[in-house]
Amino acid sequence: MDREQPDGGRRGLIRQMRPSRTTPPPPVRASHVGLGAFFRAHQAWYTQKANEAGGDPTGIAAFTGRRPDAADVLSAQDCVYHILIRGPESDQVERVDCLARAYSSEDTEAWKRCWSDPAVGYVTLTVTEAGYFRSDAVVARLVDGLRARQAAGAGPIAIVPCDNLVDNGRTVRRLVREAAERLAPESIGWIDDNVSFVSTMVDRITPATTDEDRATVRELSGLDDASPVVTEPFTEWVLAGDFPAGRPEWDAVGARFVSDVQPFEQRKLWLLNGSHSLLAYAGPTRGHRTVAEAIADPVCRAWVEQWWDEAGRHLPLSATELAEYRKALLERYANPRIRHELRQIAMDGSEKLPIRILPVLARERANGLLPIGAITALAGWLAHLRAGTDVRDPRGEELKAAVGQGVNADVRHLLQALNSPLADDAEVIQAVADRYRELTG
Numbered sequence: 001m002d003r004e005q006p007d008g009g010r011r012g013l014i015r016q017m018r019p020s021r022t023t024p025p026p027p028v029r030a031s032h033v034g035l036g037a038f039f040r041a042h043q044a045w046y047t048q049k050a051n052e053a054g055g056d057p058t059g060i061a062a063f064t065g066r067r068p069d070a071a072d073v074l075s076a077q078d079c080v081y082h083i084l085i086r087g088p089e090s091d092q093v094e095r096v097d098c099l100a101r102a103y104s105s106e107d108t109e110a111w112k113r114c115w116s117d118p119a120v121g122y123v124t125l126t127v128t129e130a131g132y133f134r135s136d137a138v139v140a141r142l143v144d145g146l147r148a149r150q151a152a153g154a155g156p157i158a159i160v161p162c163d164n165l166v167d168n169g170r171t172v173r174r175l176v177r178e179a180a181e182r183l184a185p186e187s188i189g190w191i192d193d194n195v196s197f198v199s200t201m202v203d204r205i206t207p208a209t210t211d212e213d214r215a216t217v218r219e220l221s222g223l224d225d226a227s228p229v230v231t232e233p234f235t236e237w238v239l240a241g242d243f244p245a246g247r248p249e250w251d252a253v254g255a256r257f258v259s260d261v262q263p264f265e266q267r268k269l270w271l272l273n274g275s276h277s278l279l280a281y282a283g284p285t286r287g288h289r290t291v292a293e294a295i296a297d298p299v300c301r302a303w304v305e306q307w308w309d310e311a312g313r314h315l316p317l318s319a320t321e322l323a324e325y326r327k328a329l330l331e332r333y334a335n336p337r338i339r340h341e342l343r344q345i346a347m348d349g350s351e352k353l354p355i356r357i358l359p360v361l362a363r364e365r366a367n368g369l370l371p372i373g374a375i376t377a378l379a380g381w382l383a384h385l386r387a388g389t390d391v392r393d394p395r396g397e398e399l400k401a402a403v404g405q406g407v408n409a410d411v412r413h414l415l416q417a418l419n420s421p422l423a424d425d426a427e428v429i430q431a432v433a434d435r436y437r438e439l440t441g
Contacts, residue, residue, distance in 0.1 A: 019080040019223045025100035026051060026059035029246075031114045033138070034065040034126035035074070035102060037206040041083055041231040043124045043162060046255055048098045050248035058248045059100030061114050065127070068104035073227045075102050082217050082228045084209075086337040093220040108144075115145035116152035121245030122198075124160045125172070139172075139179045143187070146176070150190045156244035158196040162237075164273055166265050166355065169199030169241055198241030201264040203272065205232045205332065207340050232338050234328065238264045263316050270311035271322075272329060274356040275304045278373065280345035281380025285439040291340040295333040304333075307373025311360045347392045349381055350399060354418050361422065370431055379435035382410055386440075407433040 030047070032039055044060060051057045064070050074081060079099040085092040103110045114120055123145070127138055142159065149157060159176070161168040176197075180187050209230050217228040237250065240261040251257055258264070276291070282303060283294035294300040312322050332338075357377045364371040385391060388400050395417070402417060403410040411432045415423035422428050 017223055018077040019082065019095070019221075019225050021078040021080060021097065025079065026057035026098055027119065028061045028100050028114070028117065029056075029058040029119055029121055030060045030248075031120055031123045032060050032062040032125070033123065033141075035062045035070045036065060036067075036126060037209070037229045037231075038202075038204065039124070039126045039162075040081065040096065040099070040229045041206045042202055042204045042235065042237065043126070044096055044099055045083060045094075045235070046237060046250045046253060047248050048094075048096045049253035050250055051098055053249065053252050055249040055252070056246075058098060060098055061101040061103065061110075061120070062099055063103045063107070063111060063114075064105045068106055070227070071102040071104045074099065077226060082221055082223070082225045084213055084217050084220075084228055084230045085233055086230060086335070087233050088331075088335050088337060091216055091220065091337075093217055095221070105141075111141070111145060112148040115149045115157075116154050118152075118154040118245075120154075120157070122158040122160055122243055122247055124162055126162050136179060139175045140183060142172075142176055143179045143183050146180070146191055146195065147184050147187055150187055150194075156194040156196070158198050158241065158243045158245065158247070160198040160200060160239070160241075162200050162202045164269055164352075164355070166269060167199055167262060168265075169197040173197035194244075196242045196244055198239055198243070199261045199265075200240075201236070201238040201261050201268055203236040203268055204234065205338055205340055206230065207338055208344065210339075230338075232332060232335060234332050236268075267315055267317060267322070267325060269356060270315070270360055271308055271325060273352070274311060274360070274377070275307055275329070276345045277349065277352055277356050278303060278307055278377040278380065280342045281349070281384045282376050282439060283342050283380075285380065285383055289342055291333050291342065291345075292336045292338065294342065295330065301330075303373060303376050307371075307377070310364055310369075310371040310373045314360060314363045343390055346384060346390070348394065349384070350393050350395045350418065353377070353381060354420070358418065358420055358422070361428070362420075365422065365425065365428065370427060372431075372435075375428070375431045375435050376439075378411070378414070378432045379439055382407075382414060382432065382436050383440050385414070386410070407436055411436070 047058050079102050080097045083094045083096060159172060161172045165171050180191055207230055209228055213230045214228060217225050237255040238258055238261050240258050279291055279294045279300060283300055286297060288294040308326055357374050361371055361374040385399050385403050391400060402413040408429055411429045412423055
């Protein structure tokens, strides 16, 4: 598709071309749920790189999550798009064409057809940790696809969740089996015998794409991409599990296959995601709006380093590996050309803090310690809820109503809302209250 834009009067109009294909898309061998920026900068990027490395080409049929219109935008340009990789000093644009088809989540016929295809060997998911539990829709949809595959005799398949849940493969397996017991009990045996659930750890920052980013992609590619993705140079993917129907050679392009992904999940969940939550809630009390701004502040950086010391004491990884990871995180956070908004990270705190912050806090308390990094994160969350101006949380109204009754009482109510036994820990309550007063005083 063409698009005409003014050229400032020099030649009237310049014709801007949308991205498109000059050859057929690769054959569909995979499906994906959640057609968002992270999938397109991560799982699709790894598949693109594996295809370019000369492996058996894999095309992906992807289905939207919360935004069905995303499929229309990508389909209008043959499902070809660009990734804008923003380094600290320069930009790089990469073309991705392994996305063969894009469908709305409402296209149930395409959904069943994809699952029924024996050439489709695995399904990746980019569902948030909140998405599995807010309703049964996601898991019921997976069961519906598995029933279609069973009926078609299409053979085994792997389901590969790519999210921040610890032990996500086992968790999704449990949720799928529970849903199947209600919806399709006759399929339980088939699922047990034919479906592999792969656990993964994924990591790559994908801030929201701006008009400036689109203009940069247009300048560097010569194409008017309506759906580019912005990301950072860093990327990581660790997987544990079987692919009974095959997979791309992701390990040849940087993915890591291990016997147990849990230490890497915890490392990322506590060190990266935990420090992100800390900055998202406490950083704005010092006037910061992005991760890069906050980490450049010596006070915020000290909070983060303190939190990493606390969390690192409970990770089964070597001191060298933890030091290298912390160094890489600081470099990523300081990249001024990745605008990672703190308000975006602050979403869904009631579902994130129980897995990012509270496990470390509980372990520290069991050892008789009062971890100030964790305390600062909770104090920042209280400040976020008390401000009440940009609270985006499924329990937002409930939580905002629970605060404002006195700082110490507010802390106790929030810990109770998170089902934390620390709601009875007077020392923790007082420490969070004191820290809140320091942050907001």
